[in-house]
Amino acid sequence: MEIEERIKSLEVALNNEEQERNFYLKHQERTNNPVGRLMFGTLANDESEHYQRILKLHDKLKKEGKWPDTIPLQVNGTEVKSVLQKVIKSVDNQPETNKDDIEAIQIAVEFEGKGVELYENLANSVDDPLEKEFYGMLASIEREHFLSLQDTLEYFQDPEGWYQTKEKPHLDGG
Numbered sequence: 001m002e003i004e005e006r007i008k009s010l011e012v013a014l015n016n017e018e019q020e021r022n023f024y025l026k027h028q029e030r031t032n033n034p035v036g037r038l039m040f041g042t043l044a045n046d047e048s049e050h051y052q053r054i055l056k057l058h059d060k061l062k063k064e065g066k067w068p069d070t071i072p073l074q075v076n077g078t079e080v081k082s083v084l085q086k087v088i089k090s091v092d093n094q095p096e097t098n099k100d101d102i103e104a105i106q107i108a109v110e111f112e113g114k115g116v117e118l119y120e121n122l123a124n125s126v127d128d129p130l131e132k133e134f135y136g137m138l139a140s141i142e143r144e145h146f147l148s149l150q151d152t153l154e155y156f157q158d159p160e161g162w163y164q165t166k167e168k169p170h171l172d173g174g
Contacts, residue, residue, distance in 0.1 A: 003061070006067065007058065009125075010057060012118070013054050013118070013119070016115060016118060017051040020111050024108070028044060031101050033101050035152065035155065035156075036097070039152055105149055108145075108149050109149045115146075116143045122135040123135035123136045
């Protein structure tokens with residue numbers, strides 16, 4: 001992949017992260033549901049951190065003309081997996097989820113699925129091991145977001161069914 005293509009790929013990634021962040025911030029402000037509020041806020045923070053890391057790579061790539069090996073190619077891990085459990089344990093009565101919350105989560109699932117695909121395609125299109133590792137790591141975080149959002153969607157659509165599945169009731173043989 002030529003340097004111009006690498007720069008363009010990072011610009012596509014920057015645009016993706018910015019759009020996702022703005023979407024999550026908008027819905028964090030809009031929702032009254034504590035699960036939705038915390039989920040959207042956590043995702044917005046993750047996407048903002050990804051944006052900053054990608055921007056540093058973009059700037060270095062433009063300046064040096066090669067994939068940098070001096071910038072840490074790690075981003076902070078995500079807490080998104082624990083959001084649902086955390087909020088549910090801390091709130092006695094969850095407010096009813098509205099249609100807008102469900103629709104926003106469905107759109108977010110789609111965003112994150114496309115993010116996984118974008119970063120996997122970028123990882124598969126490059127030869128530089130550091131570049132491949134970076135895009136692979138971004139794909140895995142987007143996949144974690146995707147799965148957590150699917151879990152949240154299940155919870156929003158059927159809280160009782162979600163509890164039954166997640167609590168995994170079992171018979172005590174004693």
